[in-house]
Amino acid sequence: MEKCQxxxxxxxxxxxxxxxxxxxxxxMCNECAAKHGLFDKEGLPFAMLSNLGEALFFGMKxxxxxxxxxxxxxxxxPMSFKETGRLGCPNxxxxxxxxxxxxxxxxxxxxxxxxxxxxxxxxxTQMNAVNSFTDTSARKHSNKLSMEEKLNExxxxxxxxxxxxQYEEAAKLRDEIKTLKGL
Amino acid sequence: xxxFREKLFQDSKLTKETIPVVVSSRIxxxxxLADFKFVKYACKGDLHAVAERCxxxxxxxxxLMNGMTLNICDLLDYEKLALVERHLCSQEFIIExxxxxxxxxxxxxxxxMINEEDHLRMQVFRYDLNFRTMFxxxxxxxxxxxxxxxxxxxxxxxxxTACPTNVGTGMRASVMLHLPALVITKQISxxxxxxxxxxxxxxxxxxxxxxxxxxxFQISNQQTLGLAEVDILSRLTQIIKSIVDYELNAREIVKKxxxxxxxxxxxxxxxxxxxxxxxTSIDAINCISLMLLATDLGxxxxxxxxxxxxxxxxxxxxxxxxxxxxxxxxxxxxxxxxELLREFFATVPNLKFD
Ligand SMILES: [Zn+2]
Ligand SMILES: [Zn+2]
Numbered sequence: 001m002e003k004c005q006x007x008x009x010x011x012x013x014x015x016x017x018x019x020x021x022x023x024x025x026x027x028m029c030n031e032c033a034a035k036h037g038l039f040d041k042e043g044l045p046f047a048m049l050s051n052l053g054e055a056l057f058f059g060m061k062x063x064x065x066x067x068x069x070x071x072x073x074x075x076x077x078p079m080s081f082k083e084t085g086r087l088g089c090p091n092x093x094x095x096x097x098x099x100x101x102x103x104x105x106x107x108x109x110x111x112x113x114x115x116x117x118x119x120x121x122x123x124x125t126q127m128n129a130v131n132s133f134t135d136t137s138a139r140k141h142s143n144k145l146s147m148e149e150k151l152n153e154x155x156x157x158x159x160x161x162x163x164x165x166q167y168e169e170a171a172k173l174r175d176e177i178k179t180l181k182g183l
Numbered sequence: 184x185x186x187f188r189e190k191l192f193q194d195s196k197l198t199k200e201t202i203p204v205v206v207s208s209r210i211x212x213x214x215x216l217a218d219f220k221f222v223k224y225a226c227k228g229d230l231h232a233v234a235e236r237c238x239x240x241x242x243x244x245x246x247l248m249n250g251m252t253l254n255i256c257d258l259l260d261y262e263k264l265a266l267v268e269r270h271l272c273s274q275e276f277i278i279e280x281x282x283x284x285x286x287x288x289x290x291x292x293x294x295x296m297i298n299e300e301d302h303l304r305m306q307v308f309r310y311d312l313n314f315r316t317m318f319x320x321x322x323x324x325x326x327x328x329x330x331x332x333x334x335x336x337x338x339x340x341x342x343x344t345a346c347p348t349n350v351g352t353g354m355r356a357s358v359m360l361h362l363p364a365l366v367i368t369k370q371i372s373x374x375x376x377x378x379x380x381x382x383x384x385x386x387x388x389x390x391x392x393x394x395x396x397x398x399x400f401q402i403s404n405q406q407t408l409g410l411a412e413v414d415i416l417s418r419l420t421q422i423i424k425s426i427v428d429y430e431l432n433a434r435e436i437v438k439k440x441x442x443x444x445x446x447x448x449x450x451x452x453x454x455x456x457x458x459x460x461x462x463t464s465i466d467a468i469n470c471i472s473l474m475l476l477a478t479d480l481g482x483x484x485x486x487x488x489x490x491x492x493x494x495x496x497x498x499x500x501x502x503x504x505x506x507x508x509x510x511x512x513x514x515x516x517x518x519x520x521x522e523l524l525r526e527f528f529a530t531v532p533n534l535k536f537d
Contacts, residue, residue, distance in 0.1 A: 074220050086300060088224035090217055090335035090343045093350075100340075103347045109382065110409020113341025115352035116322070117329075118411075 002027045071095040201488045202311045203479040204427045206359040206399065207270070210317050210416075211306040212325055213344045213353035217335040221345035222298050230282035230298050236332060237297045241286055244327045246320070247295075250288040255280040261510060264501035270308055272296050293320070300345045301353075303328065310492060312358060312423060314416040322412075341408060351408030356416055358423050363398040363476045364433035367441070371400075374429060378422060382406055397468045402426070434480065446536055449477045456528040459521040463513075467498050467520055474531075482534045490527070498523055 002011040004027060011027035070077045074088030078099045081087060093100055104111060112118075215221060216236065219229050241247055255263060255277060263277035271287050271294045287294035296304040305328070307321045328334065335343040341351040349355070365371045375385045386401045402423065404415045437445055452473040455462070462470075475491050477483045496502060498520045504511050507519060 074224050076224065084223060086223045086345045087221060087347070089220040090215060090337075093337060093340055093343055100347055100350075104340075104350070104408060107348055107406070108351065108408040109406040112339055113337075113351045113408060114414075115341060115354070115411045116325070117336060118341060119338065 069096055069099060201492055203488075204361055204430050205312045205423070206361050206492065207308060207310050208312050208314065208317070208356070208358040209270070209306055209308045210314065210321050210354065210356045211304055212321055213301040213342065213349045213355075214303040214305070214325070214328060215335040215343060215345070216302050217333045217343075219302065222300055222302060223345060227281060233302050234282045234284050234297050237295075237303055238284060238286075240328060240331045241295060243331070244324060246324050246327070247286065247288065247293065249290075250286055250293070252284055252286045255283040255285060261501040261504035265499075265505045268496055268499040268501055270294075273299060273304070275299060276304075293324070295324075301349070310489070312420070314356065314420055318412060318416060348405075349407050352410070352412050352415065354407055354412050354415065355403055356419050357401050357403035358419065360400050360402065360423070360426060360430070361398055361472065361475055362400055362426070362430050363472055364437050365430050366398050367437055368433045370429070370433060374426065375400075378402060378426070381418070381422060383419065383422060397465070398472045399468075434476075438480070449473050449482065450534060453477075453528065453531070453534060456524050457531075459524060461514070461517045462521045462524065463517055464498060464500060464520065467524060468495065471495050471498075477534060482536055484532065487531065494524070494527055 003009070004011045071088055071092045072095055073091035076088030076092050076096065078096065081096070081099060087093070087096070087100075101111065216233055219225055219233050222230065222233075225233070238252060242252075253266075258266075258280075263280070266272050266285065267274050267277060269291060271291065272285050273296065276283060276285070276296050276299045282298050284297040285294065286297070292308045294306055294308070296306075305321060305324055307317045309317055329336075337343055342353040344350050344353055362371060365374060378385050382405055384403050384405045386403075402419070404419055406415075452470040455466070456470050456474070471491055471494060474483065475488065478485060478488045478491065497506075500513075500516050503516050503519050503523070511519065
């Protein structure tokens, strides 16, 4: 008899979910199933709820330096993130950039914001964007970014990096763009 | 508190506008105030200040005039859970309730969680699928919020959230689908695999072995950064439209190849709902799932669909306790649930099979 992964009682409900091509089964008793909901909750993959931080760490491609990363505003570190799955404050996105970028690279579609208030959308009103609902979908459907899109994306990151006076990062990105253009 | 119970229990007229297969849809935006730590790291004083600022700004939003704000810590456990059953807030929201406030409109279609894991989680809800209207609505509320509060935003990362899985748009869109025929014809697992390959998350509830419990599946976007809101929503809409087509096709196949099985299961389910005296919520959901299918197939009048959606909420454990105004053990709940169902299904006309 399988056990409920939340409380250890015999599991009666088996919930299958698929995330990044991996199928996982969540086993629950009736009570926990009722508690955790047949209905609408967060869009987060269910299995991740128990330890989101660990799951996100697991997905990362590169290792982080063993020490030195800490948010100067809230004291959040990669270790505390691993435990809680949550960052401490908006400044974490600056001070824990290495951690954030690793997580984003493995879990998000791109590295740069393209939605509301992003520079590429600044001229078009959101209303117009909504009206073009169907036109954009086909173009965006391909999973792989085209070379041009990739270049644009890098260029955006470069701009952002220079703006934030992260010259070292900017140099790295510049090299990447050179390589891509040379292909 | 009577006010709360009344508001919680009023039937949404909008459930009348339901359509087959799509049970409900939702868009949620996550936002944080730039000058405060995220909720998990903030002290009580900070959370109090965040709540005060947010509440003040929300109360001045013309789009949020008719509604109420609840202090979550003032509520009983089953009252909190009833809010989750009503889709007004998340399960996580009601666990740590210090300085957590929930605003929701009288029609229950807009709700805002203050101090969930992000300072603000604003959502719109519908009983059909129309992301364009929904996005316009939530975006207008967000405009008001970002004009009046210093929201944490970064040119590269977009809206900053407590978890990097929400960063960027901060938007999660999800659709609850009712897919009995895809389950019956065993196409569901292939479909789930296909959908997730497109970057979307599918969650479903299964019983042991191959018997499906509920046949309800939620599909939502996994990624929030690197795509514009409209692109996420249009892709999700396209995916949902094709799943609806698959389900409708599968229903035709079931009607052709398993008609006796179908009549038998639907007929028995209605029998249970009319005659039960003690019914668990999972058994009830399974039976109601078959009544939804019967409605879609024309065996029951179309107008029933909205009522069935309402019933599905009313028979959930915490709703029953709010209705009775006391804590009930699980047997007491099963008995009360059966009573509600018996009463309702006594008024439902007999099945008209083709
Ligand atoms: Zn359990
Ligand atoms: Zn921080």
